[in-house]
Amino acid sequence: MEIENTRVEPGEIKAFELEAGETALGPVQIPCTVISGIKKGPRLAVTAACHPMELNGVMTAARLAGEIDPEHLNGTVAIVHVQNIFGFMMKRGHISPLDGVNFGTAFSSQRAAVEEVGSVSHQGMSVSHQIANCVLENFIKDSDYLIDLHGGELHESLMSNIEILPAGDEETNERTREFAASFGFDHVWEVPVGSIPQMPSYPASGSAVLESMRLGIPAVYCEVGSEGRLEESLVDLTVQGILNAMRFLSMLPGEHRKKEPTTLVGGNVLFAGRGGLFVAKCGAGDTLEKDQVIGEIFGIRGDLLETLRCPARGVLTNVNTLGVVNPGDMLFVIGNL
Numbered sequence: 424m425e426i427e428n429t430r431v432e433p434g435e436i437k438a439f440e441l442e443a444g445e446t447a448l449g450p451v452q453i454p455c456t457v458i459s460g461i462k463k464g465p466r467l468a469v470t471a472a473c474h475p476m477e478l479n480g481v482m483t484a485a486r487l488a489g490e491i492d493p494e495h496l497n498g499t500v501a502i503v504h505v506q507n508i509f510g511f512m513m514k515r516g517h518i519s520p521l522d523g524v525n526f527g528t529a530f531s532s533q534r535a536a537v538e539e540v541g542s543v544s545h546q547g548m549s550v551s552h553q554i555a556n557c558v559l560e561n562f563i564k565d566s567d568y569l570i571d572l573h574g575g576e577l578h579e580s581l582m583s584n585i586e587i588l589p590a591g592d593e594e595t596n597e598r599t600r601e602f603a604a605s606f607g608f609d610h611v612w613e614v615p616v617g618s619i620p621q622m623p624s625y626p627a628s629g630s631a632v633l634e635s636m637r638l639g640i641p642a643v644y645c646e647v648g649s650e651g652r653l654e655e656s657l658v659d660l661t662v663q664g665i666l667n668a669m670r671f672l673s674m675l676p677g678e679h680r681k682k683e684p685t686t687l688v689g690g691n692v693l694f695a696g697r698g699g700l701f702v703a704k705c706g707a708g709d710t711l712e713k714d715q716v717i718g719e720i721f722g723i724r725g726d727l728l729e730t731l732r733c734p735a736r737g738v739l740t741n742v743n744t745l746g747v748v749n750p751g752d753m754l755f756v757i758g759n760l
């Protein structure tokens with residue numbers, strides 16, 4: 424296969440920097456690795472650090488690049504090690520410090536049509552949009568599957584899960600469900616558009632996963648890790664999950680280890696109504712009952728300002744771990760059981 428001017432022959436591994444955008448100082452490059460199997464098979468894209476401090480994915484990508492042997496691979500694995508390079512080098516959560524863009528909304532398969540560039544509706548393309556466009560064009564569009572590696576950001580504790588957005592045609596959605604289950608994770612979270620009442624337009628245009636689904640490419644968010652930490656056991660879990668999914672796709676030899684996940688569908692996201700000191704009364708992975716008190720916000724002098732209750736029975740997938748919050752901060756993500 425060929426990406427820009429880099430050609431990778433069957434049986435080869437190539438690590439290279441791809442020119443993906445530009446700043447006032449000139450071109451910027453993103454680190455990539457392509458592993459081309461000796462035999463034909465599917466093309467799998469693996470992308471990391473869309474959200475720059477979701478570092479479990481960065482180490483996972485590095486491990487995959489080092490461990491997959493092209494002699495035993497059917498097909499191709501195309502890895503982007505870090506997408507949000509400015510957030511990564513400056514250790515900033517969520518956005519790119521250069522242009523303030525949340526990379527998770529910077530992708531668009533319909534860029535020529537202008538109206539859909541994440542939440543932006545103009546023709547301007549800052550460097551995050553340039554890089555996202557480069558990744559979409561060179562890594563995702565010609566792939567058969569996409570794994571977008573995410574996790575908890577700097578102030579998020581997260582329960583490991585595979586998140587999917589059934590926004591493709593029926594066949595793509597069904598193939599995506601099978602692909603998600605093939606990792607062997609305990610939980611798959613399925614989030615159709617409109618299934619989170621507090622975020623009616625989620626998932627919105629501009630995420631790599633959603634755009635892939637619309638292109639008919641089964642795509643998953645692999646959500647593992649928390650708070651900018653690197654934990655070997657979680658990296659292992661992620662790498663083993665991906666290798667297991669690759670066995671399911673017959674990209675690697677060996678038996679696929681089948682395990683039926685618990686599937687959560689839709690859910691609730693709770694935001695702070697008040698500003699103050701935040702105390703969570705539950706942890707990622709906990710099963711929560713309807714009306715259970717899950718958090719409290721106190722004023723600066725200790726007076727109770729807000730009590731947060733769980734709107735419906737579910738599993739806590741993500742919780743804010745900062746003790747200070749402002750109104751509108753995201754506090755809890757709960758998948759419906």
Ligand SMILES: [Zn+2]
Nearest residue numbers: 474477573574
């Ligand atoms: Zn993320």
